[in-house]
Amino acid sequence: MDSVMLAPAADRVAVQVADQVADQVAVQERLGGAATVRVRDALAGPRRSARVVHSGRDALYVELPAVAGRGPGLVGVLSRHATHVPCGIRTLLDRVDEVDQGALLSISDGVLRLPRHDLAVARIVDASVPRSSAIGAALVEQLRDRLEGARRLVGAELPDRALDALRTGDPSAVRSLLGRGSGLTPLGDDVLAGWLAVGRTARVAGWTAVAEQVRRLAQRRTTLLSGTLLADATRGEVIPELRRLLLDGPPALEPLLRVGHTSGCGLAVGAFLALAEPEGSLR
Incomplete structure (x- = not known):
């Protein structure tokens, strides 16, 4: 029968200490x-x-x-x-x-x-909304029909009157959208974030008043994460999928719409509302 050699106790302790250091x-x-x-x-x-x-x-x-x-x-x-x-x-x-x-x-x-x-x-990385020729009337017209499904999803959860008010830069829209809707970041917040980020670069009418209303109400009416993303949006910072849409146009729409349960749809609709003329409509 073969004998088994046991290491001295001191050696075994040394090995255990070395293993603990390696783990750390x-x-x-x-x-x-x-x-x-x-x-x-x-x-x-x-x-x-x-x-x-x-x-x-x-x-x-x-x-x-x-x-x-x-x-x-x-x-x-x-x-x-x-x-x-x-x-x-x-x-x-x-x-x-x-x-x-x-x-x-x-x-x-x-x-x-x-x-x-x-x-x-x-x-x-650069998260800022690009200053690109893709952002303008041509992009709005190209997106109008493609956003039909996103519009229906957003319209099922958020009041049309608030979306119409946001499109015109009316700060009263904020109370009807902030913290409202489904998702880890509420759908209404996603719409506001898309509008704020793109509207900042596009210099849309009413942007300052809407941004100030969001800043005043966000802490009380929505989650910490969503409030942070809204603050990012007021600085013109967005997720890569929205940034890519603004750089490349409609071919980049589908990846954005696949973000989250409703977030991508909300961001796309908000961006559209910021770029559309006041008399335009998602309907």
């Missing part, structure tokens, strides 16, 4: 993601804690405290499957690290420390 190193794997300059700068500064306000397979969101004259903000950690919202850091992860809602994560010097990764912005 693996937990702190460095991870780079893609984000806007504004998101990168939000992670800069001294060490502080950020509270997890949403945690899922493809996205987690943390609320950052105010620092260096900047107000509190929301930053998302996104898997490669998630829609790249302007406040998010897009990674190549199949799923983001599991973190309990309400947990505190550390941020310092541009790094967000997750359970298994130290995340930093390694690539800068």
